[in-house]
Every structure is written in structure tokens, then in C-alpha cells.
Amino acid sequence: xxxxxxxxxxxxxxxxxxxxxxxxxxxxxxxxxxxxxxxxxxxxxxxxxxxxxxxxxxxxxxxxxxxxxxxxxxxxxxxxxxxxxxxxxxxxxxxxxxxxxxxxxxxxxxxxxxxxxxxxxxxxxxxxxxxxxxxxxxxxxxxxxxxxxxxxxxxxxxxxxxxxxxxxxxxxxxxxxxxxxxxxxxxxxxxxxxxxxxxxxxxxxxxxxxxxxxxxxxxxxxxxxxxxxxxxxxxxxxxxxxxxxxxxxxxxxxxxxxxxxxxxxxxxxxxxxxxxxxxxxxxxxxxxxxxxxxxxxxxxxxxxxxxxxxxxxxxxxxxxxxxxxxxxxxxxxxxxxxxxxxxxxxxxxxxxxxxxxxxxxxxxxxxxxxxxxxxxxxxxxxxxxxxxxxxxxxxxxxxxxxxxxxxxxxxxxxxxxxxxxxxxxxxxxxxxxxxxxxxxxxxxxxxxxxxxxxxxxxxxxxxxxxxxxxxxxxxxxxxxxxxxxxxxxxxxxxxxxxxxxxxxxxxxxxxxxxxxxxxxxxxxxxxxxxxxxxxxxxxxxxxxxxxxxxxxxxxxxxxxxxxxxxxxxxxxxxxxxxxxxxxxxxxxxxxxxxxxxxxxxxxxxxxxxxxxxxxxxxxxxxxxxxxxxxxxxxxxxxxxxxxxxxxxxxxxxxxxxxxxxxxxxxxxxxxxxxxxxxxxxxxxxxxxxxxxxxxxxxxxxxxxxxxxxxxxxxxxxxxxxxxxxxxxxxxxxxxxxxxxxxxxxxxxxxxxxxxxxxxxxxxxxxxxxxxxxxxxxxxxxxxxxxxxxxxxxxxxxxxxxxxxxxxxxxxxxxxxxxxxxxxxxxxxxxxxxxxxxxxxxxxxxxxxxxxxxxxxxxxxxxxxxxxxxxxxxxxxxxxxxxxxxxxxxxxxxxxxxxxxxxxxxxxxxxxxxxxx
Numbered sequence: 001x002x003x004x005x006x007x008x009x010x011x012x013x014x015x016x017x018x019x020x021x022x023x024x025x026x027x028x029x030x031x032x033x034x035x036x037x038x039x040x041x042x043x044x045x046x047x048x049x050x051x052x053x054x055x056x057x058x059x060x061x062x063x064x065x066x067x068x069x070x071x072x073x074x075x076x077x078x079x080x081x082x083x084x085x086x087x088x089x090x091x092x093x094x095x096x097x098x099x100x101x102x103x104x105x106x107x108x109x110x111x112x113x114x115x116x117x118x119x120x121x122x123x124x125x126x127x128x129x130x131x132x133x134x135x136x137x138x139x140x141x142x143x144x145x146x147x148x149x150x151x152x153x154x155x156x157x158x159x160x161x162x163x164x165x166x167x168x169x170x171x172x173x174x175x176x177x178x179x180x181x182x183x184x185x186x187x188x189x190x191x192x193x194x195x196x197x198x199x200x201x202x203x204x205x206x207x208x209x210x211x212x213x214x215x216x217x218x219x220x221x222x223x224x225x226x227x228x229x230x231x232x233x234x235x236x237x238x239x240x241x242x243x244x245x246x247x248x249x250x251x252x253x254x255x256x257x258x259x260x261x262x263x264x265x266x267x268x269x270x271x272x273x274x275x276x277x278x279x280x281x282x283x284x285x286x287x288x289x290x291x292x293x294x295x296x297x298x299x300x301x302x303x304x305x306x307x308x309x310x311x312x313x314x315x316x317x318x319x320x321x322x323x324x325x326x327x328x329x330x331x332x333x334x335x336x337x338x339x340x341x342x343x344x345x346x347x348x349x350x351x352x353x354x355x356x357x358x359x360x361x362x363x364x365x366x367x368x369x370x371x372x373x374x375x376x377x378x379x380x381x382x383x384x385x386x387x388x389x390x391x392x393x394x395x396x397x398x399x400x401x402x403x404x405x406x407x408x409x410x411x412x413x414x415x416x417x418x419x420x421x422x423x424x425x426x427x428x429x430x431x432x433x434x435x436x437x438x439x440x441x442x443x444x445x446x447x448x449x450x451x452x453x454x455x456x457x458x459x460x461x462x463x464x465x466x467x468x469x470x471x472x473x474x475x476x477x478x479x480x481x482x483x484x485x486x487x488x489x490x491x492x493x494x495x496x497x498x499x500x501x502x503x504x505x506x507x508x509x510x511x512x513x514x515x516x517x518x519x520x521x522x523x524x525x526x527x528x529x530x531x532x533x534x535x536x537x538x539x540x541x542x543x544x545x546x547x548x549x550x551x552x553x554x555x556x557x558x559x560x561x562x563x564x565x566x567x568x569x570x571x572x573x574x575x576x577x578x579x580x581x582x583x584x585x586x587x588x589x590x591x592x593x594x595x596x597x598x599x600x601x602x603x604x605x606x607x608x609x610x611x612x613x614x615x616x617x618x619x620x621x622x623x624x625x626x627x628x629x630x631x632x633x634x635x636x637x638x639x640x641x642x643x644x645x646x647x648x649x650x651x652x653x654x655x656x657x658x659x660x661x662x663x664x665x666x667x668x669x670x671x672x673x674x675x676x677x678x679x680x681x682x683x684x685x686x687x688x689x690x691x692x693x694x695x696x697x698x699x700x701x702x703x704x705x706x707x708x709x710x711x712x713x714x715x716x717x718x719x720x721x722x723x724x725x726x727x728x729x730x731x732x733x734x735x736x737x738x739x740x741x742x743x744x745x746x747x748x749x750x751x752x753x754x755x756x757x758x759x760x761x762x763x764x765x766x767x768x769x770x771x772x773x774x775x776x777x778x779x780x781x782x783x784x785x786x787x788x789x790x791x792x793x794x795x796x797x798x799x800x801x802x803x804x805x806x807x808x809x810x811x812x813x814x815x816x817x818x819x820x821x822x823x824x825x826x827x828x829x830x831x832x833x834x835x836x837x838x839x840x841x842x843x844x845x846x847x848x849x850x851x852x853x854x855x856x857x858x859x860x861x862x863x864x865x866x867x868x869x870x871x872x873x874x875x876x877x878x879x880x881x882x883x884x885x886x887x888x889x890x891x892x893x894x895x896x897x898x899x900x901x902x903x904x905x906x907x908x909x910x911x912x913x914x915x916x
Contacts, residue, residue: 041272089161259322291305341357351376411448673755721766745772873891
């Protein structure tokens with residue numbers, strides 16, 4: 001048998017090896033054919049990798065692979081099956097979209113298939129021997145007619161392409177599909193299936209690891225257009241055919257075909273990389289894919305590769321958005337033009353109708369807006385914006401498909417002259433001031449080219465993404481989602497939203513100028529991707545927009561401030577000690593007024609939820625709520641409420657009311673406590689810790705630690721508070737966090753205090769923890785509070801670790817409880833910064849800010865460094881943002897003093913070395 005021939009550059013097939021039919025004594029040998037097919041794929045792949053513009057050649061590669069499979073199956077069919085049967089390619093094979101690892105979907109059709117069942121079995125076995133994965137249907141015409149009542153089978157039959165065999169049967173699959181379904185029922189079935197498919201992908205084109213075939217904006221959205229066209233026009237098999245039939249315009253065809261070739265190329269490379277039929281664009285494939293597309297060299301460093309990845313994914317998201325938008329519009333246009341739905345038509349004004357379609361299937365009324373003349377956007381350009389204002393004013397959620405087509409075409413006329421027209425500016429601003437259905441209106445404006453052309457800066461962030469686990473959406477999708485969340489704050493009829501957002505919803509509903517929030521939302525990230533501080537650049541953009549659109553100076557300054565400072569409140573809440581009155585006083589001075597505080601609080605919560613709802617939790621909600629309430633109190637009552645002595649007295653009085661011990665015992669205990677104990681903690685925690693110390697004071701007297709746990713009172717996150725009171729000792733933090741990591745307990749917050757109890761220095765450490773072991777176990781999960789065995793194990797382990805101390809060399813093996821396995825695909829450079837703490841409770845200490853990649857035992861490794869360098873930890877705030885850990889620590893030397901330059905330098909080096 002000859003070795004497979006090399007493939008000439010995508011012009012013809014290599015010779016097919018001679019096939020020797022198997023016998024009883026010598027079975028069929030599929031090895032040469034398998035080698036031939038593998039060499040074909042290898043040569044096609046090699047050819048595509050050497051081209052500067054492989055997208056232009058991907059279609060011919062698919063055709064060549066299809067041609068090869070047709071040739072192979074025809075020869076096998078002729079050897080093993082009679083001419084009275086017919087062989088059809090269906091599915092992707094039928095569409096001539098055959099990728100390296102695609103299943104080979106075939107149909108064997110004939111009246112006598114039962115008679116030839118043994119021959120068919122040998123034929124199928126042959127395919128497996130060759131290395132082909134067949135998805136085979138064997139049917140009689142009657143079987144096929146019955147099977148076609150399933151819309152998925154009918155769809156496959158629409159795509160059936162006759163390969164060889166009985167030519168008299170070649171039209172039967174199409175006829176079977178069309179006899180089983182009407183154009184209307186088939187349309188409804190495909191649209192319902194498409195909706196279900198969308199929901200399985202979170203109904204968004206912007207997934208971090210999209211399925212390029214089935215996700216919104218993927219290849220399946222192109223297929224559905226061809227299926228509908230094939231049903232109606234019969235001869236249509238491609239997008240070009242639909243254009244020739246008048247269903248798709250030339251500019252729509254260009255956009256769809258550009259997206260199609262890009263997705264085809266991505267799918268080819270995914271199959272080659274994975275070695276299987278896998279259409280998921282997973283993180284582990286994205287880096288290799290960027291290199292295969294020559295977007296980054298093979299030896300690219302992390303920064304270069306990340307930039308290439310972001311560019312590649314931006315192309316994907318832009319194509320996906322185009323495909324999803326056009327597919328949705330053209331499906332609606334298909335129904336509107338060819339299925340003739342009945343509408344009640346009501347004239348709105350000289351230019352528009354309102355259409356009402358009382359849906360018989362679900363009973364709801366579908367309302368659309370329709371242009372009376374498709375040229376109305378050219379004749380009266382202001383209607384490009386006016387139509388959306390009408391939609392808001394009349395609660396119309398949809399635009400008729402023919403009108404969308406006209407709008408999309410007219411959007412290309414939006415230029416500088418259009419943007420500078422006072423009428424157009426007034427209409428655009430009025431759209432933002434009309435809150436009703438604003439998200440839906442902006443979404444349509446974005447999808448069909450209007451928003452990005454009216455605001456060119458917004459057009460530049462379309463499809464822009466950040467390669468990390470924190471920013472879940474592209475910048476444009478995130479921005480509109482933020483607007484949607486703002487609207488949800490005001491949805492008083494939705495109990496879920498009101499409970500989830502409680503205080504922020506109440507604040508939002510009291511804000512009169514909601515349009516200022518909307519404008520700030522649209523511009524808050526508009527400068528991303530330019531380089532520089534996007535908050536500062538965006539503030540300039542929004543100020544210029546406000547001035548150009550006739551807003552007064554006060555409003556312009558206000559929205560610019562919101563954009564400039566849109567990250568400040570979250571950073572303050574997550575990285576500073578918001579129990580400290582000085583922190584609250586400074587933040588109150590920063591906001592200045594209750595109005596500024598209200599707008600910033602609402603914008604901050606919406607922004608955090610729109611960035612990644614999975615990372616929004618009760619802990620972050622509690623921090624922001626506490627910061628808001630404390631700041632509101634200062635702005636309402638004056639800075640005197642933050643006086644240190646007044647704050648301490650207030651917290652002591654409230655704590656006394658919650659304790660169960662006599663006042664004399666409490667006062668005696670507190671007499672030797674420093675101010676930090678009352679400045680760094682809320683009164684419920686002060687009361688709890690006081691009660692535990694007084695109740696178990698005999699343990700301390702006997703040299704044993706007090707270790708207690710309770711559910712965190714403020715959170716619905718199932719967080720746990722751990723309190724440790726023990727004789728003061730070195731390495732307490734390192735020993736504690738090492739044990740917590742071993743037990744699968746993540747630290748959110750740590751308050752590390754020292755005091756004197758019965759004349760002996762004592763450590764008073766309080767941790768807020770999340771039990772990673774319990775995540776995902778549902779309502780009946782056992783966690784560190786409910787599982788007595790784990791709880792006792794934790795306490796015993798802590799007692800042992802505290803007893804062993806540094807001499808015990810607590811070398812803890814990192815554990816991986818609940819950590820995202822995708823972390824390995826990301827790099828985050830470790831950055832360590834120092835500054836002297838300004839909060840009153842931390843005066844004389846250094847504040848260390850650490851940014852690094854999240855990893856197992858991160859705190860344990862840091863604790864070990866602190867221990868080795870004799871550095872004391874006085875507090876910690878732990879923030880995890882996707883793959884990034886952004887933590888803050890309050891530190892001093894062993895004597896409680898600030899660190900000198902040599903100590904800071906040594907600490908920085910040690911941390912970076914430990915986290916390599």
C-alpha cells in the first residue's frame with residue numbers, strides 16, 4: 001500500500017489509497033485510509049498556518065475535506081451497498097462544513113434497507129475502522145416521513161445532500177420535511193429551540209469561554225437563517241443564496257460572511273488543538289489559538305500574549321454581536337415578510353405606527369413600532385433617535401424587523417455633522433432622561449450601530465474585554481448591564497430585587513435626577529483601552545458631552561465627579577478600616593453632600609454587580625452599606641459624631657447593653673484595654689468578645705486559649721466569626737492562618753489586637769471566615785459551625801499550632817478547597833506597596849497593599865514571611881477579584897513601631913520570593 005500523497009495547496013485531492021475488500025480470512029484494513037485522512041487534515045492545517053489571510057481560504061479547505069469524504073464514502077458505498085439505496089450527507093457534512101474532528105452525519109435511504117442490514121452493518125464498521133465517527137440514520141421513505149415530525153430530524157433532512165446511490169430518491173428528504181411542517185410551524189419550532197439554546201449560555205454573546213457553535217452569536221445562529229431560507233426557497237443552501245433571493249441585503253451578507261469565515265477558522269484550530277470535536281473556546285485553548293492565528297509569537301511574554309488574547313477575543317465578540325443581532329432581526333423579518341402575521345395597526349404620528357400582535361400561543365400582547373416609510377430615516381434623520389424616545393414614552397419594547405433593517409442602514413449616515421445638530425443632541429439627551437425601557441432601547445441602539453456611531457468613544461469599547469476572571473463581560477456589555485441594574489433598583493414590584501438590594505434600592509428611589517446616574521454609567525468605563533487612567537479620561541469625555549448637550553455647569557461637574565470617582569467607594573469599603581472614625585470623617589469630606597453620597601453609592605453597587613454578579617456577595621454589600629450609613633450620619637449630623645472619645649463612649653454603651661455580665665466586671669476588664677479595641681470593632685463584636693473573655697477567664701489563668709466561633713451576625717453569606725484570646729506570643733497570625741487554610745477556611749477580614757488581662761499581655765484576634773468546604777452543598781450542607789467533628793478539629797489544631805509556635809515550624813501543605821481551576825491560565829505580577837497608616841486605630845503602623853495571583857495557602861505563605869522577619873500583623877482586609885488577590889495588612893515591628901527602610905525592603909523581597 002502506498003503512503004498517502006502530500007496535498008497540493010488546496011486545489012485538489014491526493015490519490016485515494018486502493019481499498020481492499022475484507023474477506024472471512026483477511027479482514028478489512030482501514031489503516032491506509034485513516035493515514036490518508038490524517039495527512040489530508042495535516043496538509044490543510046499546515047497550509048492555513050502559513051497564510052497571511054487564512055480566513056479567505058477556510059471555505060475552500062472545508063470544501064476540500066468534504067470532497068475527500070464524498071469520494072471515500074462513494075467508493076465504500078459502491079463496494080458494499082446496492083444502487084437501490086441512496087447515501088446522503090446531512091448535518092454539517094450536508095452543509096459542506098466538515099472540520100477536522102466533525103462527526104460524519106449520513107443518511108442511508110431506501111425501501112429495502114432491512115434486506116441489506118448486514119451489508120449496512122459492514123459499511124458502518126468499515127467507517128469506524130477508518131477512524132471516522134459516523135452519526136448514521138438508516139430509514140425507509142415511510143420511516144423518514146414519520147421521523148420528520150421531529151423538528152430536529154426535519155432540519156437535518158432540509159440539509160440532506162445526495163452523495164451517491166439511487167438518484168430517484170434524492171429529493172425525498174426535502175419533501176418529507178416540508179410535508180411534515182408548514183413554514184409557520186417550522187419557524188416557531190426553530191425560534192423556541194433557539195431561545196432555549198440562548199438560555200443555556202446565559203443569553204449573552206459575552207461568555208468568557210464561549211461555545212463558538214451554539215452560544216448566542218455562534219455558528220448556529222447562521223445555520224438557522226439558512227434553514228428558514230431552505231424551507232421557504234428550496235434551492236437556498238448558503239447565505240449567498242439567501243441574498244440572491246432578496247431575503248438578505250448585500251451589506252448584511254458581507255457582515256455575516258465575515259463572521260462566518262472567522263468562526264470557521266476558530267473552529268478549525270480548536271479541533272486541531274484538542275484533537276476532538278470540541279467547540280468551546282476554553283482558557284486553556286485561547287493562548288495557543290492566539291499563537292496559531294499569528295497574533296502573538298510562540299515565545300511571547302505574558303503581557304504580549306495577554307494583549308494578543310484580548311485582541312482575538314475582541315474580534316470574536318464583535319462578530320458574535322453582529323451575528324446575534326442580524327440573526328434576531330432577520331428571523332423576525334422572515335416572519336414579517338413571508339409568514340404574514342396579523343397586526344392591529346395604530347398611527348402614532350406622521351412617521352410611525354404602533355403594531356399590536358395578540359399572541360395566541362402565550363396570550364400576551366406583543367407591541368412593536370413600525371416606520372410608515374422605510375426611507376423615513378433618510379428623509380428625516382432625526383427619526384433615527386426619535387423612534388427610541390417614542391418607544392420609551394409609549395412602553396414599546398420591540399422594533400419591527402423591516403424598520404430595524406432601515407435603521408441599521410441609516411445609522412451609517414451618523415457623522416460629525418449629525419452629532420453636532422442641536423435637534424439630534426436634544427433627542428439623544430431626552431432618550432437618556434426617559435427612564436422607561438432604557439436598557440432595552442440602548443441595547444437596540446448598540447446592536448444596530450446607532451449608539452457606537454453617535455458616541456464614537458463608545459464604539460471603541462465595543463467588544464473590548466479584559467483577560468481575567470473578574471471582568472465577566474466586555475466593556476460595552478458591562479455598561480448596558482449597569483444601566484439595567486439601575487432600573488432594577490427602582491423595580492418596586494420585584495421582591496427579589498428589593499430584598500437583594502434593600503438599602504441601595506431605597507436610596508435610588510429617592511434620587512430625583514436619575515438621568516445623571518445614567519449618563520455617568522454610560523461614560524464610567526468609556527475610556528478603557530486608551531492607556532492612562534480611564535476614570536480621569538472618562539471624566540473629561542462626560543464633561544464635554546454634558547456641555548455640548550446643553551447641561552448646566554453644576555450637572556456637568558457632578559457627572560464628571562461621578563465618573564472620576566466611580567471606584568473610590570468600593571476601594572474605601574474593601575481596603576480601609578471603615579470602623580475607624582477617621583476613615584469615615586475623611587470619606588464624608590470627600591463626598592461633601594448627601595446627594596453626592598447617594599449617587600456614588602448607587603453607582604458603585606450597580607457597577608460591582610454589572611462587573612461580575614458572582615463576585616457580589618453579602619460581605620461586599622455589608623461593607624458598602626456600613627460605609628454609606630456611617631458617612632450619611634456624619635453628613636447629616638456633623639463631624640462631631642466622629643470624635644474619637646464620643647465614638648468609643650457610644651460603642652461601649654451599646655456593647656454594655658448587649659453583655660450578660662455585671663458592669664463592674666466589664667469596666668474592670670476594659671480598664672486595661674486600649675482604644676484600638678473600641679475603634680476597630682463594632683459594638684456587637686465588642687459585646688461578644690467581652691462576654692467570652694469573662695465567661696472563660698479561668699482558661700487564660702491556666703495558660704489555655706479561648707477559641708470560639710459563631711455565625712456572623714451581619715451576613716447572609718454563611719460567614720463565620722472566629723475569636724481567639726490567648727497570652728500574647730510571636731507568630732500568632734502565621735500559625736492561625738496556616739490552620740485555617742488546612743481546614744478550607746478563607747479569611748475575609750482579620751482584626752489583630754493586644755490588651756492586658758489580669759496583668760498579662762493578651763492577644764485578641766477576630767477573623768471573618770468563609771467555609772470553602774461547604775460551598776455547593778445546598779441548604780443541608782454541613783459547615784464548620786454545624787459539623788461538630790470539623791469544629792473540634794479546628795479548635796484542637798489551633799491550640800496545637802499556638803502551643804508549638806515558631807519552634808513547631810508550622811509547615812502547612814497548601815489545600816485547594818473551592819479554588820477556581822481556571823486560575824492556572826492567568827498571570828498576575830506580584831506588587832507590594834507600603835505607606836504609613838493614617839487611620840487613628842492604626843497610627844504608628846505601616847499599611848501594606850499586596851496585589852498578586854490568588855493561590856492555595858496565600859495567607860499561610862505571607863504569615864510565614866511575617867514570622868521569619870519578626871513583623872507583627874495588626875489587621876488584614878482580604879479581597880479576591882477573580883484571579884487577583886488584593887489584600888491590605890497593617891504591620892509593625894516586633895515592638896509595635898513603624899518599619900524602617902531596610903525592613904520594608906527586606907519584606908518586599910521576601911514576599912515576592914515567596915509568591916513566585
